[in-house]
Amino acid sequence: MSRKETILYLDGVSVSFDGFRAINNLSLVLGKGEMRAIIGPNGAGKTTMMDIITGKTRPDTGDVYFDGDVDLTKHDEAEIAMMGIGRKFQKPTVFESHTVEDNLVLSLKGPRSIFPALFHRRAAEESERIDEILAVTRLGERRHDLAANLSHGQKQWLEIGMLLAQDPKLLLVDEPVAGMTDAETEETARLLKEISRTHSVVVVEHDMHFVRELGVRVTCLHEGSVLSEGSLDAVSADERVIEVYLGR
């Protein structure tokens, strides 16, 4: 795949902390519209990789490109978020004292207009967008409830909805199903699959049942580089993956 066709292109990326190489000559390429699952043992560098993509951590060496030709190493965190990379951390951080709907409204991209004519048009577009997000996250019936009263799973879905409200091209999702019930985990797989029809997605997760449900290409990281990549069946049959991760 040429770089032009990619949403994310990492090549030869390394970063050290106090002499320890957390990311070591990492190369990872994601096609436009692709969803990829990232697995790997604790300390493999998954979080650091996400930090590099979002501009939180600068690589010492290597190329990091977004959407074909945007050199992410030349931009800061705020610029990268504005360009369309949205990140969801493991713990939900919704505004507990606001309703579900208000959480989404507060996350919508773009300035509020002060001109009445524009305001009304925008308000109509926004309310349509909120309805869409409530439908995809299956939170329509909770729309007027305080976020504080949602279940753990629903809070995670709301936060994914808040990411969608910013209309990112690429979503980075860190361990979305940690602490979820089996039913919530399955629902999260459905939600991400639906989102991936119109967005590129990178999801880091340890739950192999969930990764199987996603049914996407898998990359296993180890010691800061790619150990194995391919279908979940191929990766989980890889002796090296069994040794460092699955067979623990």
Ligand SMILES: Nc1ncnc2c1ncn2[C@@H]1O[C@H](COP(=O)(O)OP(=O)(O)OP(=O)(O)O)[C@@H](O)[C@H]1O
């Ligand atoms: N800011 C930092 N300073 C020093 N060491 C760091 C820093 N950030 C990460 N590391 C180290 O880099 C390595 C990779 O960490 P990272 O958090 O990226 O792994 P991970 O794959 O996300 O692990 P987990 O599954 O536990 O979240 C670890 O050994 C970690 O201790």
